[in-house]
Amino acid sequence: MSVLSAIRDRNPAELPGKRDEDWRWTDLRGLIRAVPEASRPVDPRELGQGPFEHLVDDSYILANGGEARIEVGAGATRVVGLRFLSRGDGAHTAKVEVAVGPGGSLRLLESYEGKGGYLAWASIEIQLAEGAAVERIVLAQDDGEAVSVSQAEVSLSPRAEYGQTVFASGARRQRLETRVAHPGGAAALRMDGVYVLSGKRHADLTTVVEHRGTDGVTMQMTKGVVRDQARGVFQGRIVVAEGADRTDARMEHHALILSDRAEVDAKPELEIYADDVACSHGNTVGALDEDALFYARQRGIPEDEGRAMLTEAFVGEVADRVRFDGAREIVRQWTAESLGA
Amino acid sequence: MLSVKNLQAAVDGKEILKGLSLEVPSGEVHAIMGPNGAGKSTLSYVLTGREGYEVTAGSASLNGEDLLALSPDERAARGVFLSFQYPLEIPGVPAITFIRTALNAQRKARGEAELAAPAFLKLAREKAEALKIDFEMLKRPLNVGFSGGEKKRMEILQMAILSPRFLILDETDSGLDIDALRIVSEGVNALRSPERSMLVITHYQRLLDYIRPDRVHVLAAGRIVASGGPELALQLEREGYDKYARAA
Numbered sequence: 001m002s003v004l005s006a007i008r009d010r011n012p013a014e015l016p017g018k019r020d021e022d023w024r025w026t027d028l029r030g031l032i033r034a035v036p037e038a039s040r041p042v043d044p045r046e047l048g049q050g051p052f053e054h055l056v057d058d059s060y061i062l063a064n065g066g067e068a069r070i071e072v073g074a075g076a077t078r079v080v081g082l083r084f085l086s087r088g089d090g091a092h093t094a095k096v097e098v099a100v101g102p103g104g105s106l107r108l109l110e111s112y113e114g115k116g117g118y119l120a121w122a123s124i125e126i127q128l129a130e131g132a133a134v135e136r137i138v139l140a141q142d143d144g145e146a147v148s149v150s151q152a153e154v155s156l157s158p159r160a161e162y163g164q165t166v167f168a169s170g171a172r173r174q175r176l177e178t179r180v181a182h183p184g185g186a187a188a189l190r191m192d193g194v195y196v197l198s199g200k201r202h203a204d205l206t207t208v209v210e211h212r213g214t215d216g217v218t219m220q221m222t223k224g225v226v227r228d229q230a231r232g233v234f235q236g237r238i239v240v241a242e243g244a245d246r247t248d249a250r251m252e253h254h255a256l257i258l259s260d261r262a263e264v265d266a267k268p269e270l271e272i273y274a275d276d277v278a279c280s281h282g283n284t285v286g287a288l289d290e291d292a293l294f295y296a297r298q299r300g301i302p303e304d305e306g307r308a309m310l311t312e313a314f315v316g317e318v319a320d321r322v323r324f325d326g327a328r329e330i331v332r333q334w335t336a337e338s339l340g341a
Numbered sequence: 342m343l344s345v346k347n348l349q350a351a352v353d354g355k356e357i358l359k360g361l362s363l364e365v366p367s368g369e370v371h372a373i374m375g376p377n378g379a380g381k382s383t384l385s386y387v388l389t390g391r392e393g394y395e396v397t398a399g400s401a402s403l404n405g406e407d408l409l410a411l412s413p414d415e416r417a418a419r420g421v422f423l424s425f426q427y428p429l430e431i432p433g434v435p436a437i438t439f440i441r442t443a444l445n446a447q448r449k450a451r452g453e454a455e456l457a458a459p460a461f462l463k464l465a466r467e468k469a470e471a472l473k474i475d476f477e478m479l480k481r482p483l484n485v486g487f488s489g490g491e492k493k494r495m496e497i498l499q500m501a502i503l504s505p506r507f508l509i510l511d512e513t514d515s516g517l518d519i520d521a522l523r524i525v526s527e528g529v530n531a532l533r534s535p536e537r538s539m540l541v542i543t544h545y546q547r548l549l550d551y552i553r554p555d556r557v558h559v560l561a562a563g564r565i566v567a568s569g570g571p572e573l574a575l576q577l578e579r580e581g582y583d584k585y586a587r588a589a
């Protein structure tokens with residue numbers, strides 16, 4: 001049962017759905033009656049430029065599917081663009097492998113750029129050797145008519161550093177999933193997310209972190225803003241396996257609901273089987289602080305501008321944690337634009 | 342300047358202001374004193390247009406213009422400023438950014454050109470220095486984690502920068518230490534001018550030693566029940582509100 005096999009076999013019965021615990025809020029099985037035929041190739045003239053174009057050394061473009069392998073040698077440093085382009089109403093799959101050698105450093109600027117009612121699936125495998133560093137920034141701009149699923153598997157080695165921030169604007173159904181195998185051993189993980197949704201868009205940010213060794217650190221902060229009839233889903237699970245003592249794991253999810261018909265479903269979970277751990281999670285879902293808004297208006301700031309300012313500041317806290325100046329500016333811009341509309 | 346006539350207002354269906362009338366001419370400072378729960382803050386919120394404060398009768402105008410018909414931000418652009426009894430926290434927005442946004446929004450609403458960053462920073466530094474506010478503090482999110490006194494000072498700083506024409510100070514003195522009270526009062530007095538008026542809500546005569554009022558009013562049970570010169574404040578300090586509570 002997977003999106004991959006459903007597309008390959010053109011069999012909707014193989015799609016994940018609400019009977020799978022992990023997919024109950026993003027029920028593809030119940031949504032899709034027939035898997036569309038394979039997407040056609042994209043005219044190379046249509047590729048255009050990605051959102052991070054001027055920041056990257058080079059780019060990998062997967063247009064309506066494809067495969068790629070990105071390698072960073074020991075001690076080397078690269079800034080790589082990874083663009084998943086989707087065009088049309090077909091179905092396609094993409095597979096990417098990323099390997100960063102010992103002490104290597106990769107800044108991976110990933111974008112989903114879609115137009116059409118496609119069904120897309122992407123798999124990304126990221127391996128970090130000892131002491132490697134990866135900063136992954138994902139800007140997911142799928143089409144409002146599309147169904148798009150991205151599943152990343154990250155495996156860390158001791159002393160590796162992995163930072164990730166996902167920015168999602170939703171789709172008919174959009175799911176961005178990250179699973180991390182955390183060996184402990186002073187490896188550090190930061191995994192953040194932002195979703196800003198309007199119309200009838202749906203975004204699902206799902207993360208699973210498994211601490212398998214001692215002294216691992218995980219910091220997670222996800223923030224969302226939903227309007228109109230949009231729906232945000234956050235599922236975060238942190239598992240601290242037996243023996244993974246002195247793990248320090250913190251998970252936060254906070255969402256603002258700006259209209260009566262918008263919805264947020266959140267499931268933060270900590271499963272702890274080890275001793276002497278510092279683990280916590282915080283989860284809030286609420287409306288914009290109307291008192292703060294009145295205060296801003298009393299100072300002369302018009303209502304719309306005040307709302308935009310307060311919501312932008314709310315998600316800005318996550319954008320500020322991006323550790324790559326140029327990219328931070330771009331995602332800040334993205335947040336401002338998605339909140340202004 | 343401000344003219345309030347027979348104002349009646351309710352919160353959650355409960356009548357709080359019960360026919361309040363008040364005239365504050367240009368250039369004058371009027372103090373409002375009164376027992377807890379009398380409706381002083383309610384008056385300040387009604388004048389600034391806070392949601393949930395429903396005007397059921399009466400009028401309030403500023404320089405002949407109907408205040409009650411304007412949105413809170415439109416009133417601000419006309420020069421109405423409220424120093425909050427309990428200033429709100431604005432997470433994630435540096436104080437300096439907030440104030441600049443407010444100033445430029447007001448200028449835009451009045452059809453004036455926006456103030457460019459360097460000119461604004463110069464103005465903000467100048468005013469912060471006069472109020473003995475460390476400029477570094479302006480880089481922090483507005484009021485988040487500020488002490489009670491710091492929040493009040495930040496209100497007066499905003500007032501100094503926005504340069505409003507009608508000022509409402511709702512218990513600005515509460516929470517201030519003696520030095521801060523003097524500094525804040527000097528800040529307020531610096532704004533006194535023939536074109537400006539002020540409404541100073543306080544429980545303590547002490548503030549009025551620093552900010553000398555032209556008139557003092559007693560607000561009890563939703564109405565102005567007595568008015569007089571500065572000596573009325575001294576009398577209230579001695580005798581309390583007992584007799585007005587009975588009158589109301």
Ligand SMILES: Nc1ncnc2c1ncn2[C@@H]1O[C@H](COP(=O)(O)OP(=O)(O)OP(=O)(O)O)[C@@H](O)[C@H]1O
Pocket residue numbers: 352353355357375376377378379380381382383384426
């Ligand atoms: N949301 C509300 N619902 C019901 N009653 C309210 C509400 N807000 C205020 N009140 C009531 O309105 C009355 C006036 O309150 P207000 O805050 O204006 O008093 P005040 O004169 O400013 O008092 P203080 O000196 O304590 O600041 C009080 O009895 C208060 O309990």
Ligand SMILES: [Mg+2]
Pocket residue numbers: 381382383426511
């Ligand atoms: Mg009050």
